[in-house]
Amino acid sequence: MKEYVNNITKDLDMYTKYDKFNTYICQWKENIMNFWCIRFLGATRGKIIVDDDMVILEIELYPDTSFGNALGCYKESAKKVVNKYVGTKLELTALETA
Numbered sequence: 001m002k003e004y005v006n007n008i009t010k011d012l013d014m015y016t017k018y019d020k021f022n023t024y025i026c027q028w029k030e031n032i033m034n035f036w037c038i039r040f041l042g043a044t045r046g047k048i049i050v051d052d053d054m055v056i057l058e059i060e061l062y063p064d065t066s067f068g069n070a071l072g073c074y075k076e077s078a079k080k081v082v083n084k085y086v087g088t089k090l091e092l093t094a095l096e097t098a
Contacts, residue, residue, distance in 0.1 A: 001026050001027070002095075003024040003025070003026050003039075003095040004026065004092035004093060004094055005024055006090070006091050007091070008023075008025070008059070008081065008085050009023040009024055009038075011081045011084070012038070012040075012074065012078055012081055015077055015078035015081070016040065016073055016075075016078075017072070017073055017074065017075065018041070021041050023038060023039070023040045023045070024095060025037065025038060025039070025048065026039060028047075033054075034052070035047060035048075036049075038059075038061065040074075043065055043071065043073075044065065045066045045073060045074070046060050046061035046062050046065075047059070047060050047062075050090050053089070055087065055088070055089055055090070056085050056087065056088055056089070059081075059082045059085060059086060060082070061078065066078070
């Protein structure tokens with residue numbers, strides 16, 4: 001599974017509860033290009049839905065895995081990132097693996 005970063009992940013990283021880890025994006029399934037997972041520390045924290053031209057239609061951070069007491073990794077203020085990118089093109093930069 002390829003992992004990607006972009007301005008969305010960088011913005012979300014400003015609101016994490018853990019300084020040593022970063023948010024990344026990956027495809028949900030290899031043959032489905034319209035659904036992308038937002039991940040942090042190996043868990044899915046939300047989703048990005050795009051149209052056929054990769055324009056963002058929806059971004060959702062899942063309440064239980066993003067903000068919950070036991071699993072949450074983001075501060076509540078991360079919610080303001082969600083609507084900032086709707087209507088823009090999803091840009092992706094591949095993470096280099098060691």
